[in-house]
Amino acid sequence: MTFAWTALGRCALVAVLFISSLASAANYDRRVFDIPMRDGVKLHTVIVLPKGAKHAPILLTRTPYNAEWMTKQKESNDMRVLLEGFDNAADVIVEGGYIRVVQDIRGKHGSGGDFVMTRPLAGSPFNRTSVDESTDAYDTIDWLVKHVAETDGKVGVIGISYNGFTTLMALVNPHPALKVAVPMDPMVDGWRGDDWFHNGAFRQYAIAAIHGSESRDNSIEFSWDSADRYETFMRAGSVGELARRRGTDKVQYWRNIVEHPAYDEFWQSQAVDRILASRPLQVPVMISGSLWDQEDIYGATAVYKALEPKDDTGKKVYLTLGPWHHAHAIFDGSSVGNIRWGHDTAKWWRQNVLAPFLAHHLKGAPMDVAPVTAFQSGSNEWRRLEQWPPASANTAKLYLKPEGELGFDAVPGATQTADYISDPADPVTFVPRPIRVDDNGEQWEPWLTTDQRSSAARPDVLTFTSQVLDKAVSIAGEPIVRLTASTSGTDSDWVVKLIDVYPDRVADDPAMSGYQLPIAMEIFRGRYRQSLSQATPLESNVPLRYEFALPDANHVFRPGHRIMVQVQSSWFPLYDRNPQTFVPNIFLAKPRDYVKATQKVVVAGPDASHIVLPVTQ
Structure with missing residues (x-):
């Protein structure tokens, strides 16, 4: 805060006395x-202690998002008000009596050194130095337990998104004082399904974050030449050309992405789930994921899969799956977009799961927290489970059929296809236009719950719908797509969506009548059909099998609803357009490379396309 000093000394004195009184009154x-x-x-570090704290545990977050801002979001003499905002579960922190520590990571805000995006492990081919986020976490914890007199020497790490990444990195070589970790919606694998790529398709929105990433205060803004992001990306042609026009191609991390479009050693060596799977499990961890996470939907369950087999005691690895968008768990969780849950799911989780979990491991309090706490949409209830997916899950094949039908019985006989034309000049959007640049998160945060009727109306989107359900169909786990399809091009993207269609009339909530709620959606770039680490052209007009996972779901398709599957070949401008002509590097594609293609999806016969659903009773 900057004060404009005047000759009115008495006013200045009053201001100083007022500020002093606030400080003395603070809790x-x-x-x-x-x-x-x-x-x-x-490294710049802010410590906020409850007044009179003695023998108190520490909750640490390491962040690129500004430690000063995170620990002084409002001027207040109340610690809870001071901390309310991104990445501070303020109610849990204050009610638990924890010492709150937030630290700027290297190269950001008040810290020295240089910033490297998701810094690779020290000594690896991509980091020849002796330091990384793991060593910095260790050194920070070591300093804190030696220099903060009010602590009892026990430390927990917690964080969302990038801070979830730094939380996980603290587990690589954990300090003995580290007693618990809670990564929430963590960045884990930037190629498989978190911020940068999904199965090889580049998430163009990332260009804005990458553009300013090397600035200390994240203040370098990306320039949009239209209020509609669609226009900006279309005018440039390729995202690589847009980066060249904006100067993003001068940023080192952007060059890394362009140089590594496939899942090569650069990405594999940095995948945090792989890193942790190769090390002993020493610290209890609760991984929190969001079922409609628009940014890092892959990481939480990937880390759980890597760590859970190492938990021979059954008391170290826990999982939460909440009905939230990204970073939603510390805010009001009563709804996501148009979907209302009937209660504040985030507050319930913080009070009944997060708080007792932390208190148990940092203060020795008893807890009654299930190994897996998963919200089931449809029934809109929390479930306590022993593992994920639950042991009761079986598989059932949901078949795409001729004439837009969908069902659990295959269509025998000769091969049949459902066809459409995919035109890069008119890509399918991921939300209806305009796709706003400045929307304060209103469009972006809940987009994974957006009504899909706008897509279903397009001729380049195949829509398959079941009969009205006469009994519930419950799924819990990872749906697997087995798509058999051909393209007249030599490359192609495939987008598959699993959707819950509400009844034509919903009497108690008319706005939801006919709503098409996405349950799990994902994209796959065809060039990686044979190998994720090596792109190869597709053979034109030959039916090929593509197999990939949709994000984990925990949902009940209720009686009176219908199940829908949509298939398309673009999802713009969130993902870059596939030229549909094979080129060695799509970032460098030229306008002439973008061509229409005829897509044929097999919907009958021995190779009929289907989704393997994890069905539960």
Whole structure:
């Protein structure tokens, strides 16, 4: 805060006395330190302690998002008000009596050193230094337990999104004082299904974040030449050309992405689930994921799959799956977009799962937290499970059929196809236009719950719909797509959506009549059909099998509803357009490479396309 000093000394004195009285009335103490790391670089660290704290555990978050901002979001003498906002589960922190510590990672805001996006492990081919986010976490915890007199020496790490990544990295070589970790919606694998790519298709929205990533305060903004993102991306042609026009191609991480479009060693060596799977499990961890996470929907369950087999005691690996968008768990969780749950699901989880979990591991309190706490949409209830997916899950094949039908029985006989023309000049949008640049998250945050009727009306989207259900169909786990399809081009994207269609009339909520609610949706870039690490052209006009997973779901398709599957070949401008002509690197595609293609999806015969559903009783 900047004060304009005047000759009115008395006013200045009053201001100073007022600020002093606020400080003395506050129910917390706030301290700032620059903590030295093993290589001499100092990291800016803010510590907020409950007034009079003694023998209190520490909750640490390491962040690129500005430690000062996260620990002074509002001027207040109340610690809870001070902390309310992104990545502070303020109610749990304050009610639990924890010492709150937030630290700027290297190269960001008040910290020294240089910033490297999701910094690879020290000593790897992509990081020749002796430091990484794991060593910095270790050195920070070591300093805190030695220099914060009010602590009892127990530390937990917690964080959302990028801070979820740094939380997980603290587990690579954990400090002995680290007693618990809670990564929430963490960045885990930037190629398989988190921020940068999904199965090889590039998430164009990332260009704005990458553009300013090397600035210390994230202040370099990406320039949009239209209020509609659709226009900006279409005018440039390819996202690589847009990067060249905006100067993003000068940013090192952008160059890394362009140089590594396939799932090669660059991505595999940084995948946090792979890293942790190769190390001993030493610290209890609760991974929290969001079922409609528009940014990092892959990471939570990927880490759970990597760690759960290592938990021979059954007391170290926990999972939460909540009905939320990204970073939603610390805010009001009563709804996502148009979908209302009937209660504040996020508050319930914080009070009944997060708080007792932390208290158990940091304060020795008893807890009654299930190994898996998963919200079931449709019934809109929390479920306590022993594992994920639940042991009761079986598989059932949901077949795409001729004439837009969908069902659990295959159509025998000769091969039949459902066809459409995919035109890169008129791509299918992921939400209806305009796709706003400045929407304060209103369009972006809940987009995975957007009504899909706008897509179903397009001729380049195949829609398959079941009969009205006379009994519930419950799924819990990862639906697997087995799509058999051909293209007249030499490359193609395939987007598959699993959708819950509401009844034509919903008496108690007319706005939801006929609503097409996405349950799980994903994209797959055809060039990686044979190998994720090596792109190869597709053989034109030859039916080929594509197999890939949709994000995990925990949902009941209720009686009176219908199940729908949509198939399309673009999802713009969230994902870059596939030229549909094979080129070595799509980032470098030229206008002449973008061609129409005839897509044929097999819907009958021995190779009929289907989704393997994880069905439960």
